[in-house]
Amino acid sequence: MAKLHLHNTLTRKKEPFEPIDAKNIRMYVCGPTVYDFAHIGNARPVIVFDVLFRLLRHLYGADHVTYARNITDVDDKINKRAFERWDHKSSLTKAIRDLTDGTLEQFHKDVDALGCLRPTHEPRATDFVSNGEQPLDMVRVIEKLIANGNAYAAEGHVLFNVPSMEGYGALARRPKDDMIAGARVEVAPYKRDPMDFVLWKPSDPATEPGWDSPWGYGRPGWHIECSAMSGALLGEVFDIHAGGLDLIFPHHENEIAQSCCAFGKPGQPNPLMARYWLHNGFLQVEGQKMSKSLGNFRTIREVLNDGWSGEVVRLTMLKTHYRQPIDWTLKSLEESQNVLDNWATILRNFAEPEVAGEKAPAEFIDALADDLNISSALAVMHGFARGARGGDRADAAKLFDCLSLLGIDISTHQAKADALDFQEAIDPAFEQYITAAIEARLAARAAKNWAESDRIRDELASKGIQLKDGKDANGNAITTWEVKR
Ligand code: AMP
Numbered sequence: 001m002a003k004l005h006l007h008n009t010l011t012r013k014k015e016p017f018e019p020i021d022a023k024n025i026r027m028y029v030c031g032p033t034v035y036d037f038a039h040i041g042n043a044r045p046v047i048v049f050d051v052l053f054r055l056l057r058h059l060y061g062a063d064h065v066t067y068a069r070n071i072t073d074v075d076d077k078i079n080k081r082a083f084e085r086w087d088h089k090s091s092l093t094k095a096i097r098d099l100t101d102g103t104l105e106q107f108h109k110d111v112d113a114l115g116c117l118r119p120t121h122e123p124r125a126t127d128f129v130s131n132g133e134q135p136l137d138m139v140r141v142i143e144k145l146i147a148n149g150n151a152y153a154a155e156g157h158v159l160f161n162v163p164s165m166e167g168y169g170a171l172a173r174r175p176k177d178d179m180i181a182g183a184r185v186e187v188a189p190y191k192r193d194p195m196d197f198v199l200w201k202p203s204d205p206a207t208e209p210g211w212d213s214p215w216g217y218g219r220p221g222w223h224i225e226c227s228a229m230s231g232a233l234l235g236e237v238f239d240i241h242a243g244g245l246d247l248i249f250p251h252h253e254n255e256i257a258q259s260c261c262a263f264g265k266p267g268q269p270n271p272l273m274a275r276y277w278l279h280n281g282f283l284q285v286e287g288q289k290m291s292k293s294l295g296n297f298r299t300i301r302e303v304l305n306d307g308w309s310g311e312v313v314r315l316t317m318l319k320t321h322y323r324q325p326i327d328w329t330l331k332s333l334e335e336s337q338n339v340l341d342n343w344a345t346i347l348r349n350f351a352e353p354e355v356a357g358e359k360a361p362a363e364f365i366d367a368l369a370d371d372l373n374i375s376s377a378l379a380v381m382h383g384f385a386r387g388a389r390g391g392d393r394a395d396a397a398k399l400f401d402c403l404s405l406l407g408i409d410i411s412t413h414q415a416k417a418d419a420l421d422f423q424e425a426i427d428p429a430f431e432q433y434i435t436a437a438i439e440a441r442l443a444a445r446a447a448k449n450w451a452e453s454d455r456i457r458d459e460l461a462s463k464g465i466q467l468k469d470g471k472d473a474n475g476n477a478i479t480t481w482e483v484k485r
């Protein structure tokens with residue numbers, strides 16, 4: 001079988017993948033800022049690196065891959081929005097947590113619908129600012145940077161001193177003037193060098209979240225969270241670090257500076273934070289940059305509400321190689337819909353056990369192992385589809401296996417017309433009624449009024465709505481619903 005090769009932004013080359021420890025491959029992907037609904041561009045890294053996660057699990061064993069994707073829940077846009085909505089009855093910290101809990105729950109619904117596996121770890125930045133229960137936190141990383149001579153405190157701030165690190169800029173490879181302009185760093189009197197970036201800044205307790213620290217009440221800069229959380233969960237040096245192209249500079253460059261300097265010895269930074277740096281290309285909509293002002297801004301939820309299924313969205317995202325820019329168009333969605341309709345029809349001719357094969361075929365894995373070469377992989381799949389259409393059971397099983405490795409669940413795939421009927425059945429008023437009933441039921445359960453809770457569940461069941469009880473990441477009870485089929 002072909003060896004896995006990945007394009008590494010650090011070297012600008014496709015390289016053979018050599019794991020640090022084949023029993024524990026470690027991957028970190030920069031996740032969303034949970035400020036608002038995730039848009040379809042945010043879905044791209046989530047989907048493409050989910051396929052890489054699945055491929056690594058296939059190659060090295062499902063128990064030998066650790067995947068961490070963070071949740072940024074300290075951010076000025078979040079603070080501003082939470083402050084505006086704050087009712088002053090509870091603390092500002094709680095108002096922020098309520099906002100990010102809601103957005104995170106929606107993010108989970110969205111990416112679950114797109115067929116993405118949950119990462120092994122999904123750390124929230126706020127849990128790693130200053131927290132003795134974690135193996136490492138941001139305050140401790142900053143303290144190490146100060147002790148190693150790479151950072152300094154000034155006027156309630158702590159700054160990373162860029163000239164203290166030889167080799168800064170190795171990932172972005174940009175001229176210094178460019179980096180200064182690109183980083184859009186603030187000019188401030190307390191800075192020793194214009195490139196120095198913020199690790200810690202003071203917070204106004206009346207309007208901003210904050211933590212006590214050796215440098216006063218404040219909050220972390222953005223970049224430090226990924227150094228602390230990857231260090232805590234994956235170790236000082238790990239295998240793969242990924243994210244969107246826009247993160248190469250300054251975010252990833254600064255993560256490297258922080259992690260290499262904090263985890264190395266004074267004057268001798270670690271040579272690496274992660275061995276392979278992967279970046280997905282950007283997503284445009286109908287040939288234009290996606291933006292609210294152009295009116296072409298699409299959230300994941302809107303696309304799903306339009307009746308496109310998770311599988312269709314996923315295939316549409318995966319059809320373009322992950323490093324290329326992708327043009328998100330109606331035409332492309334329709335083409336994916338046709339391909340999946342076609343494959344579902346072919347596979348329906350085979351009984352379940354006949355299509356449920358054992359493992360993805362070698363030629364398909366070989367294609368993906370070549371830096372996720374999706375066009376070769378899809379060509380292989382179209383070949384199996386032709387064979388299956390001619391009645392070849394083995395080809396049908398192979399097509400099925402390729403689809404499951406890509407995370408595309410063909411067994412639940414519906415033709416677009418059915419999907420639309422289903423969406424239309426749930427009108428907004430009915431959805432509101434369901435949400436209110438679920439809330440009333442959660443309140444009844446909290447009050448241990450089981451009779452009322454059961455009554456509400458049965459009432460919804462009589463209307464074709466099935467409830468599922470579970471717990472969120474914080475152990476609070478949550479209830480989700482689906483239409484009974
Ligand atoms: P953010 O929530 O803005 O920090 O972004 C979360 C992730 O989505 C990052 O990896 C970004 O690089 C990625 N991302 C944001 N916008 C796009 C886009 N239009 N196309 C592709 N990836 C994007």
Ligand code: ZN
Pocket residue numbers: 029030031226251255
């Ligand atoms: Zn990051």
